[in-house]
Amino acid sequence: MSVVLVMVLMLVSVAFYIVTERKGLGMLQLRQGPNKVGLKGIIQPIADGVKLFTKEIIFPYSSIKFLYILGPMVCFICAYLLWVLFPCLCSPLEISLGLLLFVCISSFSVYGVFMVGWSCDSRYGFLGAMRAIAQSISYEVFLSTCLFCPLVLVGSYSLIDCRFLSFPSVFLGQEILVLWIICILAETNRAPFDFVEGESELVAGYMVEFGGVGFALLALAEYSNMVFMSMITCILFFSFLLEKQILGSIMFCLYTVLLSYFMVWVRGVVPRFRYDLLMMLCWKVLLPLSICFLILFISLFGDFDLIC
Template identity: 40%
Template sequence: MLISKFISYIILILMVLAAVAFLTLLERKILGYIQIRKGPNKVGYMGILQPFADAVKLFTKEQTFPTVSNFVPYYLSPVFSLSISLVCWAVMPYEMGLVSFKMGMLFFFCCMSAGVYSTMGAGWASNSKYALLGCLRAVAQTISYEVSLALILIGVLFFLGGFNMELFSDYQRYGWFIIPAFPLGILWFVSSLAETNRTPFDFAEGESELVSGFNTEYSSGGFALIFMAEYSSILFMSALTSIFFLGGFLSSPLFYLKVAAMAFCFVWVRGTLPRFRYDKLMYLAWKSFLPVALNYCIFFAAAKMFMEAVLIGGY
């Protein structure tokens, strides 16, 4: 039984990595058409083999590193970043049951919080002023939005009465959470953009002012691992959005279509919006998201108590 679950998880990881490869191709194609040009269309049929060409190029380039860097954390930070983003996939409530997490949401919160350490380690260990500024901005950004991100989910968890992700599917069989909690769904999506360091909240990778941010000193394999971790996180957050607000996990192609639609929205936002000002993000997180999330916590807690009173009282 344990061996079969391990094999299932390995297959899941391989499928995620394959999806990451083609998500990069999808992004380049969408951005190309947004900017009225063609995306990759030379390698293979309509550029379908471009992700594999990019992988071969990145992983066969010479590995360079700054001579004044702290080598061990510099070398391990990209590995840790990709590992965290792949371990998160174990909490997905598949019916075949890879790992039965009764506290899956708590595990997700822990992994989400641990992800910032890889960014901080990569920026600090590079011993570069631009990389250090990028990682410091990432840490400050994380403190700002993860408070509201957790409160958004806590409001829904009050209503569910548990931390198991399977509860989302059970409660959404007759209606999606996005209908009664539409503002929370929007807040969750915007916070997901900040969680994955995507436009318009890509302050850790500010090309215009920080060269490339925390990954300035990375090349070849190290850069590829950071790149893969980011796109794996995009797919994961798209899947979580579908589970939390768009009907839960059901064994049907509709779930995967919803994940693809959410991933498309991530790319669409990148091709449409400019980068936010840094203080605007702080204002958005503390002055806008936090009050709305707290009010919804109170609303869902009161709704749960009212429903229990009605059911128990028999009214």
């Protein structure tokens, strides 16, 4: 029951997060954000949800209808299935290999992106999907090596252990945190690495032919991944600030929200990177650097059995 409650709360939170991002970008770029329904647009997420979920589903003429419906559902299910791993002591599910499950689900979600881009029979959508898949697969390797660095100190793959046992984060340098932030921005297709939705060349990327329910599911999945990545960052790199039992949960939520809106701030102030430089940055700079850090962490603070 608690898992279902977490997922429902995240659906509501993500809906408000989307509108708040639009309002925040309007403030950063000195233009008016959404301010239509309710006081300062506070009920705008409900109006957007009702509008999208009540629109008629229109299939492109030469699309594959089954995959056209299945693709957004796979993306949505993969995004919200991750919240089964939410580190709550009252949860009936205790997954000892939670972070490995997180890596597996993240890897499987690229199949949903592929179905979305291929099923609509649009060159723009297919090109955007291929870019998203290449970017995700490349940075998943980098993400795994960055993820194992703090896990060497924890000695466990459980998010509950990482959240409540408070591993010695003082050993985590700023370099690992910077690498991890770059990785989650690229993995979630956010600015400055949002080549999937490069408006000047791809016209909204792989979701260009989707509207109504399909677009809503894809948007909810994308922003849910952003919040989940912020939660993982808070657990792995800021748990030493959350040791107090009374304020621990409040501070945990506060840091997660602040990290989520940090991604919005990056989108508003950082220009878009170049795609070939993005791939070169991953394979020639970030991945070798993260492997060196992982070897250093294993030699100093851990053993090779956890990684094996």
